[in-house]
Amino acid sequence: MDVAQKKMSTTFLQKRMRLDSSVYRRTFRLDTERTQSVLFVVGELLEGNLNKSAPPNSKFFSVKCTSNVQFNINPHMPQETDPLSPMPLHENSVLLITMGQASQFENDSKLSVKYYGENNEDLGKAVIHLTAVEISLDVDADRDGHVERNNPNKGSWAWGPNGHGAILLVNCDSERTYGKIMDSEEKGISRISDLKDMSIMVLRTKGPAKLPQGYKLTMHISQGNAESVRVFRSRSTSGKNNTLTKLFYSAFVSDFPLVLSSEVLSQEVPYLGGIAEMNFYVEGLRFPDKDFDGLIIINLSLLEPTSPGFPETPIFTDKVMFRVAPWIMTPNTLKPIEVFICSTSDNYQFLKGMRKLVQGNGYKLKVCHEYMNRGDRWMQDELEFGYIDSPHQQFPVVLDSPRDKGLMDFPYNDLLGPDFGYVTRMAWNEVVSSLDSFGNLEVSPPVSVNGKHYPLGRIIIGVAFPTSVQGRNMTKVVQDFLWAQKVQEPIALFSDWLYVGHVDEFMTFVPAPDQKGFRLLLASPDSGYKLFRGLQRQGHGQAKLFEGQGEHEEITVNEILNDEKLQEENNYVQSCIDWNRDVLKRELGLDDDDIIDLPILFKLLEENRAVAYYPDMVNMIVLGKNLGIPKPFGPKVNGRCALEAEMCSLMEGLGLSCTFIDDFASYHKLLGEVHCGSNVRRQPFDFKWWNLEM
Known part of the structure; x- marks a missing residue:
């Protein structure tokens, strides 16, 4: 290599070092006693201290190399310096070597450093044979x-x-x-x-x-x-x-x-x-x-x-x-793909209504028969559908709850398969309560809260009241899993006031055609009493609830309004729901206009925990614009159930259609409703989780 080429090489190396501070620098030692073979990785920088390797009494040095090797001296030598001529050796003189391309053969490149004494006499020579390779893990x-x-x-x-x-x-x-x-x-x-x-x-x-x-x-x-x-x-x-x-x-x-x-x-x-x-x-x-x-x-x-x-x-x-990739839940506002329900010996009416709703609207229906469910009808409580996603692959994943009752084998045996994943969390050292059933696990639609956007919504779980020391809680192992996914930051509501203890007993989300995209539906005893008092003032106080369900079930509007104990119980329930209302408004960035109150009464059982007094209309299945709602068997006015009429009036403004499903004997009497007895696998979000601003 001639002097002009050497100067060009030196200038190139100096620019490269200045522009790329991330260059991998690797220390090597020059040896004047033996010829060295060095393997060089393209993209790195070899760095050798010239003074430390010099023979005793060395005062000068020169460098010579083949054409595909570039070098520089630090401190930088002046551009007019001929690298083939002896240069002064300083205490901190460093030789920097790089190569721009891979070798075709082993040891096909060479660099040598020659040392000189005070009178330019030869004192030794370090020779390096270089082999360059390109390596990247991508x-x-x-x-x-x-x-x-x-x-x-x-x-x-x-x-x-x-x-x-x-x-x-x-x-x-x-x-x-x-x-x-x-x-x-x-x-x-x-x-x-x-x-x-x-x-x-x-x-x-x-x-x-x-x-x-x-x-x-x-x-x-x-x-x-x-x-x-x-x-x-x-x-x-x-x-x-x-x-x-x-x-x-x-x-x-x-x-x-x-x-x-x-x-x-x-x-x-x-x-x-x-x-x-x-x-x-x-x-x-x-x-x-x-x-x-x-x-x-x-x-x-x-x-x-x-x-x-x-x-x-x-x-x-x-x-x-x-x-x-995290496990991601899907809210009610996403398009349904497939609905899952159980068949039992006593739920024919429920199955009939669900088949008509699901298949009539063009969705798939999967019925889990008794040989598999072993009498366990609570499809919502056993599992939660979600999915995982990457740029190259996406598939649904079912989260299996730790409740482990009759349906315990269904998620693994029936759902797990090619491109259908399975995950569970076992509560080995914790007591599993009703709050570990996944009627107590929901997710909101996308929301914005105080300038922070949650494009995948937020997970919602129910726990004990913050001051309670004896309350039930969702097991820590499940909560830890949900928090660790990061992309749907959970919200904890107070649900232990309920006998069953699930958030789906007092809240759900339905789609809305406006910019918000959804409404939060909340059970409201106050709205229930307001409706019944209105009926009484209109002269319908003798209208009966539960008509046709047996005389022992029937009760008039007047009897409900005259029951002071029931009123006190519902005042307590309303205060519990109001607590959760405030949490949801704060954590989901909601106004009162984003919330619709549904007329639902409750009654208290043992330990002052509540259940729905009549079929709990908020515990519904949402299939696009079609809602499958527990038939409430409310008082009839002019031949129409007043509760159904109120529900339709509230939902019609959102463009939603209400179908009322008879679950009275087979679900409501067993302290559950339509949502508890069904589950929906939905399409994933279009939004990609890795694009979240964290």
């Missing part, structure tokens, strides 16, 4: 569904539409339809189709046919991440990223050996030589939780041999970061 850090090359943000996570960081799904579905086991619990990859649930990570290399003797690549994870992730690799390679479509037709399960797991924290991976890519498939094993923030780091290191008998040392490390 992921979909920009979240567009493609694995880009060496994204500068691949090793970190940032929320928001301008954020970055790769996404990992928990592989909680099952490719099996018989003898089911979650894919994350399989020992390996059981079906090639399972790969689509994993995130692709690509090792890209370029360089000579093989690494110099003793060098090797290893992939490794920390002990802390070991229970949360597994990594498989593809034996096949190509110059371009393999697609899943090709793999489905050309690969076998044995072509994807396990690389990293809880038992294998570090493993050597092949260096293929030339220009090559190797696909790795990263599998999430657990959701974010109290003891896991959802972040996973995978490292790739290049190891250099040392003296015989000693372990290799890392000379270069690349890392990528994944965030495990």
Whole structure:
């Protein structure tokens, strides 16, 4: 290389150092006693102290290299300096070396440093043979569904539409339809189709046919991440990223050996030589939780041999970061896909009404028969539907409650399958109460609160009153799971005043055609008494509730209004609902205009806990603009139930249609209603959770 080329090389290196402060700097030692072979990773900067390596009495030095090596001296030598001529050696003289492209052959580049004494006599020479390789471990850090090359943000996570960081799904579905086991619990990859649930990570290399003797690549994870992730690799390679479509037709399960797991924290991976890519498939094993923030780091290191008998040392490390996708609930305002109900020996009327509502509006209906439900009719209480999402894959995931009654096997045995995931939280050291049933788990539509937007809504749970020391609570293990998902920040309401204790007994959400997009419906004893007093003033005091349900059930409007104890009980209930009303207004950013009060009375049972006096109309199923509402059997005026008429009047203004379903004997008398006995799987949000501003 001539002087002019050297000056251009030096200028290039100086600019590169000034512009890119993130360049990986690696220390190396010059040796005048032996020729060195150094493996260089393109993109890094070798940094050697010239004075420390110099022979005794050295005063000057010169540098010579082949054309594909660039170097600089720090402190910077003047541009007019000829690097081939002896230069003064200072105590802090540092040689900086870089290479712009990978080598075609081993040791195809060379650099030498010659040292001189006071009178320019030769004192020694350090010779380095250099082999350059390109190495990058790549992921979909920009979240567009493609694995880009060496994204500068691949090793970190940032929320928001301008954020970055790769996404990992928990592989909680099952490719099996018989003898089911979650894919994350399989020992390996059981079906090639399972790969689509994993995130692709690509090792890209370029360089000579093989690494110099003793060098090797290893992939490794920390002990802390070991229970949360597994990594498989593809034996096949190509110059371009393999697609899943090709793999489905050309690969076998044995072509994807396990690389990293809880038992294998570090493993050597092949260096293929030339220009090559190797696909790795990263599998999430657990959701974010109290003891896991959802972040996973995978490292790739290049190891250099040392003296015989000693372990290799890392000379270069690349890392990528994944965030495990959260479990996301779906509110009533999202489009229904499929409705689930149970068939029992005594719920024919309920089934008849639900079939007409669901199938008549074009939705799928799944009936769980008695051989599976074992007499347990409370479909809402056993499970909650949600989903997980990434740029490359999305599928529904059912959250199984810890209540474990007759329906306990249904979520796993009937729902778990290909592209349908399953997750549960077992309360091993906690008492499971009625508050752990998922009628006590709801989610709001998207809301904005004091300038903060919740585009995926907020989870709502019921707990004991803050001052209660004997109250029931949702188990901590379930609450911890819900909080750890982050994207639907939970709200805790007071529901322990109810005998069953579920938030769906006094509230629900329905869609609205305006900008708000929804209304909150609240049970209101005050509204119930107002309606009944109005009927009394209109001369309908003798109109009967529960007509047709047996004489022992029937009661007149006058008798209800004359029952002072019932009035006192409902005053207490109203105060409990008002507490929750204030919490919901504050936490969801609601005004009174966003809330509709429904005329519903309650009565108190043992321990002064409340149940609905007549079928609880707020405990409904929402299917688009069609509502399936418990038939209240209220007092009739001019042949029409006054409670039904009031409900229709309140909902018609929102463009909603009311269908009243007879659940009196088979659900209401057992302290539940339509919502308790049904469940709905809905379409996911269009909004992508990773675009949240956190």
